[in-house]
Amino acid sequence: MERHVRAWMRAEVQERTDVALLVGVSDAPAARESLSVRIGGAEHPVTEARDRFGNRLHLLHGLPGGEVEIAYDAHGIAPASAPRVLETDSVLHLRPSRYCEVDELAHVAEEIVGERQGGEALDAVVAWVAGHLQYVPGSSTITDSALSTFAARRGVCRDYAHLTATLLRAAGIPARCSSVYAPGLSPMDFHLVVEALVEGRWLVADATHLAPRASMVRIATGQDAADTAFMTTLAGDVALTSIQVTAVVDPELPLEDAAERLELR
Known part of the structure; x- marks a missing residue:
């Protein structure tokens, strides 16, 4: 299986603006890769870190x-x-974070998971989020967190991911969020999913069920969307005016089996 991805953006920026991008594929080997930044017809230098x-x-x-x-x-x-x-994963990814209020949703996680452990607990959380949230484009903002999503019962991929990760952490399962390119996603965009540490493996979970997990390509990983945003303004001002994301797979899009235990590869 081979994937091909592209992200194109246009923005208006103020003089002396600094920006951080998280758009490059993480550690999956690519046959060809390029990043171009042009302003005023000239190429602008890019530093990788x-x-x-x-x-x-x-x-x-x-x-x-x-x-x-x-x-x-x-x-x-x-x-x-x-x-x-890593040895520290089971500590770091149980903690609350900016968009994941673990302590406030501990009682909900207890009701959902009950006596289940491991993969069964993961399945229970994903099924609950999928069954109780409605996917509504434009229904949330960058200030919405797991707690506000739980109350609203609607959102987009980042909201599904935050609530899933929060409930898993509250149930004692380390969980993190990962931005991905997702072949098969419609409408196509950057996508946010969850990885849960179960029986020594980081298993990918996506309560939206909008794209097959087997063909997803990791971009960035962190505690929540604050660590995985595709663009962060460090200084100055940026107004994003256009964005296009594409992701396809050869030879064909795999079928999604919700019960399959998969890692982001």
Whole structure:
């Protein structure tokens, strides 16, 4: 299986703007990869770094004012190695985070999971979120968290992921959020899913069930969407005016089996 992905963005920026991008595929090997940043007809330099989660940050410093065009392409992406499990994962990914209020939803997690453990507990949480939330584009904002999503009972992929991760952590299962390219997703966009640490493996879970997990490509991983945003303004001002994301797979899109235990590869 090979994946091909592209992200294209256009934005208006103020003079001396600094931006961090999380659009490059993580550690899955790609046959060809490119990132172009152009403003005023000229190519702007890009610096690559790694953040505390090991994500590939692409940094744009001192952008001149005007219209900037960003294009990322990766072709022939093969499956990556299985995600590594670090000794600290079982500590870090049980904690509350900006969008995941673990303590406030502990009683809900207890009711959902009961005496279940491991994979059965993971299945119970995913099924509950899928059954109790309605996917409504535009129904939430960047300030919405797991708690507000639980109350509203609707949202988009980031809301599903935050609530799933929060309930899992509250049930004693380490969980993190990962942004991905998702072949088969409709409408196509960046997508956020959850990884749960079960029996020594980071298993991918997606309560939206909008795309097959087997063909997803990891972009970035963190505690929640605050760590995985595709664009972060560090200084100055950015107004995003257009965005297009595409993700396809060869030779064909795999079928999704919700019961299958899968890792992001």
